[in-house]
Amino acid sequence: MQLRGGDPVSSSLSKGVRKAEVSLRWDPSALGEPAHDLDLVAATYEEQGPGGSPAYAVHFDSRSPDGTITLTRDSRTGQGFGADEVMTLEFERLAPVYQRVVVGVVIQQQSGRRTFGDIRNVSARVAEGYTELAATDFAAVTGSTAAVVCEFRRDTTGSWQLAGGLRGFDADPESFLGVMGG
Numbered sequence: 001m002q003l004r005g006g007d008p009v010s011s012s013l014s015k016g017v018r019k020a021e022v023s024l025r026w027d028p029s030a031l032g033e034p035a036h037d038l039d040l041v042a043a044t045y046e047e048q049g050p051g052g053s054p055a056y057a058v059h060f061d062s063r064s065p066d067g068t069i070t071l072t073r074d075s076r077t078g079q080g081f082g083a084d085e086v087m088t089l090e091f092e093r094l095a096p097v098y099q100r101v102v103v104g105v106v107i108q109q110q111s112g113r114r115t116f117g118d119i120r121n122v123s124a125r126v127a128e129g130y131t132e133l134a135a136t137d138f139a140a141v142t143g144s145t146a147a148v149v150c151e152f153r154r155d156t157t158g159s160w161q162l163a164g165g166l167r168g169f170d171a172d173p174e175s176f177l178g179v180m181g182g
Contacts, residue, residue: 016159017152018092021127022103024085027120034111036119039173040085042069043181045100048153051182055098058087059173068093069101091152091160099154105138106146106176116168117142124149126162133162141168146176 022040029036043054044064056064063070068090089101105124107114116122116138126134126149134150141147151164171179 016091016155016157016161017128017133018090018160019128020089020091020133020152020162022087022089022149023125023127024105024123026084026122029119036114037108037110038085038119038122039106039108040071040087040103041106041173041176041180042087042089042101042103043177044069044094044098045102045181046097048099054102054177054181057177059177066093066095089152094160096158100181101152101160102148102181103150103152104146104148104176104180106171106173109145109172113145115143115145116147126150136166138166140166144168144170146171146173146180148180 024038024040026036026038039059041057041059043057045052046055058064058069058071060071070088072086072088087103089103091101094101103126107116107119122138124136124138125132136149138147146169148164148167148169150162152160153163155161169176169179
């Protein structure tokens with residue numbers, strides 16, 4: 001994940017990231033091949049440090065209990081124009097108890113093991129409004145079946161900052177939720 005303007009990233013020094021959009025795109029599989037199904041996943045944590053279980057996770061056409069994290073577009077094939085999956089994160093409305101939000105991508109494995117290297121033109125983008133905060137093409141994790149794309153952390157002033165980078169995992173959708181926060 002290439003962070004724009006250094007690490008960590010905030011849209012304003014005093015305000016931090018208020019509302020972000022994470023978008024994911026990939027090319028459909030070749031004719032006659034099983035469809036590639038990639039999913040955006042977000043997990044919220046009450047602790048700053050790595051590890052632990054998430055308070056809740058948003059994935060597969062769902063939203064957070066309080067409506068602050070929403071998967072607004074969900075593709076099972078990568079077909080169509082623009083982003084195939086889009087997740088909106090409204091940090092200014094997120095309860096103070098949450099200190100960290102980790103966003104990842106996992107490949108469904110129903111048709112046999114697939115890695116990011118098996119899928120053409122996979123890319124993710126993190127933006128706040130029209131400002132791109134980070135982007136990746138998954139080239140650094142081609143042998144992985146899941147990856148953390150970005151992490152947002154609440155700082156001591158209560159502002160949210162984009163930190164971290166791309167980390168690959170060999171995990172299925174169920175086990176990814178258990179390791180993505182580490």
